[in-house]
Amino acid sequence: MSQRPVISIQSIMRILPQSQCGQCGFAGCWPYARAIVRGEAPPDLCAPGGMTTATALAALHAGSGPMAHAGAPKPAQRPLETLGINVHECIGCGRCLPVCPVDAIAGAVGFLHAVLADSCTGCQLCLAACPADSFVPAPGECRACAATARYRYRYARKRRRLARALRPESRRVATARKQREITEALERVRKRRGWQAAPPTLE
Ligand code: SF4
Ligand code: SF4
Numbered sequence: 001m002s003q004r005p006v007i008s009i010q011s012i013m014r015i016l017p018q019s020q021c022g023q024c025g026f027a028g029c030w031p032y033a034r035a036i037v038r039g040e041a042p043p044d045l046c047a048p049g050g051m052t053t054a055t056a057l058a059a060l061h062a063g064s065g066p067m068a069h070a071g072a073p074k075p076a077q078r079p080l081e082t083l084g085i086n087v088h089e090c091i092g093c094g095r096c097l098p099v100c101p102v103d104a105i106a107g108a109v110g111f112l113h114a115v116l117a118d119s120c121t122g123c124q125l126c127l128a129a130c131p132a133d134s135f136v137p138a139p140g141e142c143r144a145c146a147a148t149a150r151y152r153y154r155y156a157r158k159r160r161r162l163a164r165a166l167r168p169e170s171r172r173v174a175t176a177r178k179q180r181e182i183t184e185a186l187e188r189v190r191k192r193r194g195w196q197a198a199p200p201t202l203e
Pocket of ligand 1: 018
């Protein structure tokens with residue numbers, strides 16, 4: 001009886017383009033790679049990677065099982081194209097910051113934003129988020145199938161950061177934060193009413 005080869009997520013990640021564009025229907029290359037390993041997704045969903053990527057993924061299965069047969073992926077809904085920001089259009093709203101899967105946009109709310117050219121994968125997810133239409137093509141090297149360690153690293157770093165932000169606060173940290181907020185609120189009231197130390201009593 002032939003045994004299904006053991007395939008790691010990392011071996012698949014080395015083949016996927018790492019644009020993190022979501023055109024496979026998953027929230028990035030890593031979730032797609034995990035679905036392939038679990039046998040939940042076929043190897044031919046990555047449109048930017050095209051037939052080259054699909055064939056390489058199928059080959060990992062060493063010619064056995066249904067996953068070893070890749071059809072031609074659907075054409076890409078949008079091409080991978082690196083972007084920049086038109087400084088005359090950016091209104092500093094910050095809406096593009098959370099959608100960039102590799103944190104390639106630098107900026108803060110109220111300030112002009114900029115794209116870090118060597119980190120932009122060309123996924124174009126920021127286009128739909130920008131209400132001012134300020135993203136413009138900024139052609140760099142072709143990103144398709146680049147599979148660079150930089151994109152993997154930056155994507156993983158953003159995932160970890162978001163996971164940390166979603167983690168519930170420990171009781172000790174929550175208590176300290178509440179205490180600090182109460183102290184700061186009291187201080188603001190004191191200043192506004194001109195109290196020196198403690199608020200006046202009723203008697
Ligand atoms: S590059 Fe391919 S595998 Fe990665 S998110 Fe885009 S479609 Fe999915
Ligand atoms: S700047 Fe835009 S195109 Fe570049 S990686 Fe971020 S979301 Fe994708």
